[in-house]
Amino acid sequence: MINLTPHTINVQIGNEIISFPPSGTVARVLTNETVISDYFVGNHPGIPVVSRTFGNVEGIPDNNSPILVSAMVLDALKSRPNTFAPDTGKTAIRDEKGFIVAVTRLVAA
Numbered sequence: 001m002i003n004l005t006p007h008t009i010n011v012q013i014g015n016e017i018i019s020f021p022p023s024g025t026v027a028r029v030l031t032n033e034t035v036i037s038d039y040f041v042g043n044h045p046g047i048p049v050v051s052r053t054f055g056n057v058e059g060i061p062d063n064n065s066p067i068l069v070s071a072m073v074l075d076a077l078k079s080r081p082n083t084f085a086p087d088t089g090k091t092a093i094r095d096e097k098g099f100i101v102a103v104t105r106l107v108a109a
Helices: 071-077
Strands: 009-013 016-020 028-039 047-058 083-086 100-102 106-108
Touching: 009 100, 028 071, 047 071, 071 083
Parallel strands: none
Antiparallel strands: 009 016, 028 047, 083 106
C-alpha cells in the first residue's frame, strides 16, 4: 500500500503494528479561495474571511494501486478503488497527550 500522506501511518491489529512510511509523494486537494469579508475584533485590523471550494486531487497514481490518503483526499476522490484513509475516530489509539500513535481500522472510498 502506497502512503500518500506526509506521516507514517501505524495500524494496530491485535498486538501487531503495521507501519506504512510516507512514499515521498503527498496527495492534495486543490482549493480555490475567495475573500468574502473581514472579521473585526475591537480596534484591530480586520481578519480576512474566505470561502473555499475544492477542486481536483493531485498526486494520485494512474493505476489502481492501493493507497493511503488523508480523509479530505478520500472525500474528494469518492469512488477510486483501493483508496483508504486512517480512521482517526473513537477507535484510534492515542498517547497521554492525545496524539494518535496508531489506528485500528481504515476508511474506504
